Amino acid sequence: MEEQSVTYGLRINDRDHAVQAGWLGESLLYVLRERLGLPGAKNACEQGECGSCSVLLDGVLVCSCCVLAADATGSDIRTVEGLGDPGTLTDVQQAFIDEGAVQCGFCTPGLVVALHDLLEQRPDADELTVREAISGNLCRCTGYGRIFAAVAAVQRQRAAAGDGAAGV
Amino acid sequence: MTVVRPQRLAEALDALSSTPAAHLLAGGTDFMVEVNFGRRRPERIVALRRVTELQGWSVDDGRFDLGALVTYRQIERELAGDLPAFAAAARTVGSPQIRNAGTVGGNIGTASPAGDALPLLTALDAQVVCAGPDGERTLALTDYITGPKQTDRRPGEVITRVRFDRVRGPQHFLKVGPRNAMVISVACLALVLDVDRRQVRVGLGSAGPRPARPAEAEQFAAAALDWDSGEMPPDDIAEFGRKVSAAAAPITDHRGTIEYRTHAVDVLARRALTRALGDIGAGDAGDPGQEA
Numbered sequence: 001m002e003e004q005s006v007t008y009g010l011r012i013n014d015r016d017h018a019v020q021a022g023w024l025g026e027s028l029l030y031v032l033r034e035r036l037g038l039p040g041a042k043n044a045c046e047q048g049e050c051g052s053c054s055v056l057l058d059g060v061l062v063c064s065c066c067v068l069a070a071d072a073t074g075s076d077i078r079t080v081e082g083l084g085d086p087g088t089l090t091d092v093q094q095a096f097i098d099e100g101a102v103q104c105g106f107c108t109p110g111l112v113v114a115l116h117d118l119l120e121q122r123p124d125a126d127e128l129t130v131r132e133a134i135s136g137n138l139c140r141c142t143g144y145g146r147i148f149a150a151v152a153a154v155q156r157q158r159a160a161a162g163d164g165a166a167g168v
Numbered sequence: 169m170t171v172v173r174p175q176r177l178a179e180a181l182d183a184l185s186s187t188p189a190a191h192l193l194a195g196g197t198d199f200m201v202e203v204n205f206g207r208r209r210p211e212r213i214v215a216l217r218r219v220t221e222l223q224g225w226s227v228d229d230g231r232f233d234l235g236a237l238v239t240y241r242q243i244e245r246e247l248a249g250d251l252p253a254f255a256a257a258a259r260t261v262g263s264p265q266i267r268n269a270g271t272v273g274g275n276i277g278t279a280s281p282a283g284d285a286l287p288l289l290t291a292l293d294a295q296v297v298c299a300g301p302d303g304e305r306t307l308a309l310t311d312y313i314t315g316p317k318q319t320d321r322r323p324g325e326v327i328t329r330v331r332f333d334r335v336r337g338p339q340h341f342l343k344v345g346p347r348n349a350m351v352i353s354v355a356c357l358a359l360v361l362d363v364d365r366r367q368v369r370v371g372l373g374s375a376g377p378r379p380a381r382p383a384e385a386e387q388f389a390a391a392a393l394d395w396d397s398g399e400m401p402p403d404d405i406a407e408f409g410r411k412v413s414a415a416a417a418p419i420t421d422h423r424g425t426i427e428y429r430t431h432a433v434d435v436l437a438r439r440a441l442t443r444a445l446g447d448i449g450a451g452d453a454g455d456p457g458q459e460a
Contacts, residue, residue, distance in 0.1 A: 001179040004171040024169045025203050025210060046204040048197050048266050049350060063265045066200040068193060070171045071215040114264070135349030136263015 004070040011075070012038065013082025024070045029053040031069035032079060040080035040109045044138075051137030054110040055079050061117040063136075080109040083116055091157055092116055095150040103141035111137045115151060123158060125151075171213045177221040177299055180214055180326055185301050187212045188323035194237060195269035197262065198278045221299075222273065222328055230334040236273025236327045243272065243285070253339035253358050257284045260343050263350055273327040279313045282374045286313070287358035288341060290371030290379040294332040300325035313378045337363035338447035340440040343373070344432045354424040355432040357412075359440035361448065366395050368441070374423075375416035375433050382415030389441060398448030405438050412437035 006021045010031070017036050029046070032038040032055075041064050042052035048063040055064045056078040064079075084090035092115050095101070102108050111134060118125055118133040125133065130151050139147065172190075174180040184190055190212035193199055202208040216222060217237060225234040225242070227250065240258040244267060248255035261267050261284050275285040276296060289309050296312040298305055301324045309330075312320050321327075339360040345351030356373035368389040370382050388411055392404040418429035 001175070001183065002173040004173065024171050024213070027200055027204055047201040048262065051263060051265055054265055060268045061265050062269050063197075065204060066196040066266075066269055068171065068196060068200060068203075068213065068215065071173060071193065071196075071213075071217065073173075132349070133264055136265050 002073075004073065008070055008073050010036075010069065010072055010077060012036070012077045013079060019069065021070065026069050027065050028055070028057075028067035028069040028072050028077070029064040032064060038079055038081055042106055042109055044106065049136075049138070050107070050110075051114060051134070052107050052110040054113040054137065056113065056117060061114055078113075080113050083112065090116065091154050092119070092150070095153040095157070096147075099146050099150040099153055101143060101146040101150040103139075103143045107137055107139045107141075111139070111147060115154075119151070119154060119158070123155065125155075169211055169213075171215055173215045173218060175218045175220065177219055177326070177328065180216060180219055181299060181301065181324065183212075183214050184324040184326065190214045192216055192277065192326060194271045194274040194277070195239065197266050197270045198274060198280075216326065222326070227334065232330075232332050232334060234272055234330045236271060236276075236329060238272050240267035240270050240272075240285070250334070251288070251339070253341040253360065254285070254288045257288055257341040257343070257356070257358065260284055260341075260345075260348070260351065260353075260356075272330055276309065276312065276330065277319065277321070277327055279315075279317050279319045279378075281316050281377060282353045282356075284343065284353060284356060284373065286379050287356055287371035287373040288339070288360075289330065289332065290381060291339075291358045291360045291369040292332040292335055292371075293369075294330050296327055297329040297331060298322075298325045299328045304328070306331070310379050310381075315377050335360050335362045335364075335369070337361040338444040338452060340443050342436045342440050344436065352423065355418070355429045355436060357433060357436040357440055359437070359444055361444045363395065363448070366390055368393075370412060370437065370440075372412070372416055372433060375418045375429055377417065380415070382412045385411030385415055385437070393445065395448070398445040398450075400441070400445055405441060408441055409434040409438035 010017050032041050044050045044052045046065045048066045053064040058075045092112050172183040191210040193213050193215045222237040223235045225238050240261045243258035244255050272285050275283040294309045295306050341358045343356035344354045353374040358371045360369040368386045389408045393400040413430045413434035416433045418426050420426045
């Protein structure tokens, strides 16, 4: 049976990282930001309420603040930094810019991860489905109208491109 | 501090036998919050999410068998046909992110009076299966949870499965909170009309220290309703609501007062019963898999 030491490995965005943890109780969010220099997942509530630290763990959308980092060894972790090719924007990110869906920007990375996940599973999601999908991503600037517009824009673009997977 | 990551139940029990005080980690949505806020400083964590014996669900000969690691997302997506009220309850838990992580075993182990999986499991007389150093034992959910965040868990034990019989008939789950998502229940209720046994089954949430069924109200409704037509005199429905709320034992806290919760339970009981009676009237009684 595996027992974690304070040095352990995590696979993030297709790269292996060695983590030198200060303490084995650190959350994945903390390790991403403070140990590995991956600040895309934002730290706001630390209790799974706000969604700004959303990542994909083995392809499943979760709040990284509620994941014990030392228990994520062996899992495939994808953060907002790893959604597209380095230096390029994904179609969701570009649509956020085009539609003015970013105000202060703090919730944006979590929303981008959550919406990539939604549009992967439900390319034709209607607005109610979108609302439910991001119900745990809080935007305190109340920018939801523009966010829905960005989702609709991505759906139009992907439908026009015809393969439903453009930009990922 | 150590983190142990067993893949088999025997390994988990081994790890626990050497340190019975170790903390169990499943979905992390309760436990990690406590750790993040410094309310817990665990010395040893047994991380359960890989343990095969705790995964998956099946229904065999009319009996459901859910692994402790079954998530709200699985309940929401995979059990909606068989257990629409369970799926509805799961869908009200947190956000998609939380439902992807949180587990039914965790909901039972945390034993919050607001646990959204608990009312329906209570209404269905669910049994909790625990494995420990002395082997396996099975006890009623209503015995396992002994009070707010208190359980009958023995040192070194792990919840492995949750089991309950399929009940034929309409079922509904209703919950009161400030919004549709990210809400810890102010009050909630599951109601099942057991058309074969002609029993009304009710489980309350956030309305008492531990899961309980309002037996007197259930028996009153079962006798008062016409099981063939789904009709019931309005005065009796009102009396049912009063009896259910009389059986509730809520507290006043930052989410609601005793008075509000008592009133809410009355409303939820009448509303759930009315909807379930409507299902019988519409001929949906025998097939809980149908969209109600």
